[in-house]
Amino acid sequence: MGKGALQATLDRSLRDPAGFWGEVAEAVYWYKKWQKVLDDSRPPFYRWFVGGELNTCYNALDLHIENGRGDQPALIYDSPVTTSIKTFTYRELRDMVATLAGALSSLGVGKGDRVIIYMPMVPEAAVAMLACSRLGAVHSVVFGGFASNELATRIDDAKPKVVVSASCGLEGKRIIPYKPLLDEAIRIASHKPKKCVILQRPMERAELVAGLDCDWDEVMEAAKPHDCVPVAGTDPLYILYTSGTTGQPKGVVRDNGGHAVALKWTMKHVYGVDPGDVFWAASDVGWVVGHSYIVYGPLFHGNTTVLYEGKPVGTPDAGAFWRVIAQHKVKAMFTAPTAFRAIKKDDPSGALIGNYDLSGFKALFLAGERCDPDTLHWAERHLRVPVIDHWWQTETGWPICANCLGIEQLPVKPGSPTKPVPGMDVRVVDLQNREAKRGDIGALVIKLPLPPGTFPTLWNADERFVDSYLSQFPGYYKTADAGYMDEDGYVYVMSRTDDIINVAGHRLSTGAMEEVLASHPDVAECAVVGVYDELKGQIPLGFLVLKRGIDRDPGEIVQEVVQMVRQRIGPVAAFRTAVVVPGLPKTRSGKILRGTMQKIADGVDYKIPATIDDSTALTEVAGALSQVGYAKKHE
Numbered sequence: 001m002g003k004g005a006l007q008a009t010l011d012r013s014l015r016d017p018a019g020f021w022g023e024v025a026e027a028v029y030w031y032k033k034w035q036k037v038l039d040d041s042r043p044p045f046y047r048w049f050v051g052g053e054l055n056t057c058y059n060a061l062d063l064h065i066e067n068g069r070g071d072q073p074a075l076i077y078d079s080p081v082t083t084s085i086k087t088f089t090y091r092e093l094r095d096m097v098a099t100l101a102g103a104l105s106s107l108g109v110g111k112g113d114r115v116i117i118y119m120p121m122v123p124e125a126a127v128a129m130l131a132c133s134r135l136g137a138v139h140s141v142v143f144g145g146f147a148s149n150e151l152a153t154r155i156d157d158a159k160p161k162v163v164v165s166a167s168c169g170l171e172g173k174r175i176i177p178y179k180p181l182l183d184e185a186i187r188i189a190s191h192k193p194k195k196c197v198i199l200q201r202p203m204e205r206a207e208l209v210a211g212l213d214c215d216w217d218e219v220m221e222a223a224k225p226h227d228c229v230p231v232a233g234t235d236p237l238y239i240l241y242t243s244g245t246t247g248q249p250k251g252v253v254r255d256n257g258g259h260a261v262a263l264k265w266t267m268k269h270v271y272g273v274d275p276g277d278v279f280w281a282a283s284d285v286g287w288v289v290g291h292s293y294i295v296y297g298p299l300f301h302g303n304t305t306v307l308y309e310g311k312p313v314g315t316p317d318a319g320a321f322w323r324v325i326a327q328h329k330v331k332a333m334f335t336a337p338t339a340f341r342a343i344k345k346d347d348p349s350g351a352l353i354g355n356y357d358l359s360g361f362k363a364l365f366l367a368g369e370r371c372d373p374d375t376l377h378w379a380e381r382h383l384r385v386p387v388i389d390h391w392w393q394t395e396t397g398w399p400i401c402a403n404c405l406g407i408e409q410l411p412v413k414p415g416s417p418t419k420p421v422p423g424m425d426v427r428v429v430d431l432q433n434r435e436a437k438r439g440d441i442g443a444l445v446i447k448l449p450l451p452p453g454t455f456p457t458l459w460n461a462d463e464r465f466v467d468s469y470l471s472q473f474p475g476y477y478k479t480a481d482a483g484y485m486d487e488d489g490y491v492y493v494m495s496r497t498d499d500i501i502n503v504a505g506h507r508l509s510t511g512a513m514e515e516v517l518a519s520h521p522d523v524a525e526c527a528v529v530g531v532y533d534e535l536k537g538q539i540p541l542g543f544l545v546l547k548r549g550i551d552r553d554p555g556e557i558v559q560e561v562v563q564m565v566r567q568r569i570g571p572v573a574a575f576r577t578a579v580v581v582p583g584l585p586k587t588r589s590g591k592i593l594r595g596t597m598q599k600i601a602d603g604v605d606y607k608i609p610a611t612i613d614d615s616t617a618l619t620e621v622a623g624a625l626s627q628v629g630y631a632k633k634h635e
């Protein structure tokens with residue numbers, strides 16, 4: 001039997017990356033063609049499309065208008081929480097973006113300057129991202145569910161000239177004022193932005209700080225449209241901070257050239273959509289999914305993208321997704337399995353699906369966490385379209401493994417995100433960096449160079465980039481996921497090898513939470529582990545050892561640390577439970593047995609490690625956990 005189309009494309013992309021991506025790059029508009037597709041003269045640092053010049057915003061908007069798509073919807077804002085739907089054509093979106101670019105330019109933002117965007121899911125968030133890219137400025141979007149402290153950390157690292165924000169966000173029926181969080185972040189941060197542009201939403205207007213804050217409407221009114229500024233293909237487009245193993249997040253850098261090339265290509269080859277089709281990623285612009293597949297990818301490809309300000313359930317019910325798909329004729333959708341678990345919980349028989357015409361819907365893509373077979377089968381059964389689990393990370397910017405609908409649709413194996421996407425040379429290695437046998441679990445790594453559109457480095461942190469990702473397995477990028485490849489080359493992603501947990505598809509660091517708990521004056525020692533949660537996949541659970549002599553009510557201390565995590569990291573951490581224990585179980589060399597504690601909490605079988613220092617601590621942990629409803633066996 002001949003090689004399938006996927007294998008042939010993958011082989012070609014790995015045998016001749018420069019040839020492969022050089023051809024793909026012809027689909028992007030360049031002011032100046034690159035001199036070199038791949039510069040590999042300085043490993044482990046690789047650069048794509050060196051010498052080329054382009055503009056990301058031009059490729060996302062202006063190009064399509066010139067090609068006759070000016071009147072096609074570019075973005076549909078669908079907001080059940082404000083009961084509004086608004087469509088922007090490519091021309092309308094370009095005009096708004098050009099005007100905001102003019103406004104930002106008049107506030108002093110130019111090529112290479114950073115702009116932080118801290119916004120809810122409103123179209124102005126996408127407009128702000130595109131306006132920065134029009135100017136060659138570098139945006140850094142911060143997810144709205146992060147608290148002031150996290151925002152301040154990002155302000156200090158990115159050193160933005162301007163912050164673009166809004167008066168409030170809406171979480172279901174609740175109004176979340178954003179402006180006080182921003183004010184507090186600026187107060188804490190050492191770096192002070194010169195200006196803030198604030199979008200006043202009617203449901204909660206913010207108090208503006210004289211001399212610092214500008215009203216979005218006023219700056220737009222006064223601004224003249226700004227044209228696209230050519231930038232080098234290797235210039236940064238954005239920084240997206242993601243959880244590292246400490247409280248200091250990692251600033252993943254995306255460059256302009258490789259990003260445009262790779263994302264445009266994935267729209268057809270991975271997601272199987274054509275220009276003009278409606279594509280919907282039900283995520284948030286604050287996450288990588290939002291960057292790649294709410295904003296840039298669909299617009300590069302001439303799609304109509306949906307920006308949804310709502311939840312899968314409760315806005316108003318578990319039929320919300322089906323309503324959006326039917327109403328806007330969505331062809332392909334992307335979300336996290338947790339959203340489907342939420343829908344399944346509210347509408348187990350999928351009865352609400354029958355109320356909508358989903359005949360134009362062709363594929364569902366899931367990512368962000370391991371897709372449990374139950375959820376996969378439920379979605380397949382009720383939607384009757386391919387349900388594609390695909391694996392990727394903030395760092396890679398686009399899928400590492402997927403069932404590439406636009407190349408060759410392969411049979412689904414539940415629990416596997418299928419096979420490596422062309423460009424991704426995925427291997428499984430053991431701790432000695434030797435390739436593992438098929439079926440054996442090891443570290444999932446990608447052979448260097450990573451393809452275009454991934455990340456050339458971390459913002460101002462080349463050394464951390466090498467230390468975190470490239471040094472443990474020389475020659476490879478460490479994904480920090482563990483898993484295996486089966487006989488057919490399907491990849492299985494089992495778990496993280498570091499302290500990252502996925503809570504409702506949101507990436508969080510338990511190490512960062514431990515830093516917060518440890519700063520409580522009564523806490524001597526602590527640990528945070530991710531435990532099983534039916535809806536969110538995982539949730540964090542804290543263990544506290546109190547300082548000697550503290551005789552306060554432990555419940556009060558727990559409440560205080562819960563509040564501290566909410567205040568310092570944000571509500572998105574979903575940190576609600578902690579237990580006070582006399583001591584933490586450790587190995588004789590002093591390593592906390594987090595893995596064993598997690599197993600006890602999850603009620604799964606565990607072995608007492610031979611290296612344990614004192615096993616009574618384990619018994620005490622089990623006792624404390626059962627008092628708060630953990631350590632029980634579940635289905």
Ligand code: COA
Pocket residue numbers: 120143144145146169171176282283284287289311312313335336338339342367368503504505506535536570571572573574
């Ligand atoms: N701004 C402010 N607060 C936010 C926020 C935002 N953008 N996003 C979430 N939060 C808050 C929530 O309101 C909640 O606050 P609470 O503790 O006061 O209730 C907290 O952060 C935790 O949020 P979350 O974990 O999302 O829980 P939820 O109960 O609100 O919703 C789901 C659960 C499953 C419905 C929701 O997480 C979801 O739709 N997830 C799937 C899609 C997704 O976003 N995936 C990301 C990558 S693809």
Ligand code: AMP
Pocket residue numbers: 242288366367368369370371389390391392393394395417479480481493494495496502505506507
């Ligand atoms: P993020 O950077 O937020 O996109 O999170 C990336 C992490 O989410 C990965 O390293 C995995 O641990 C997890 N992840 C994402 N997609 C999948 C998937 N399809 N299957 C299993 N884990 C996934």
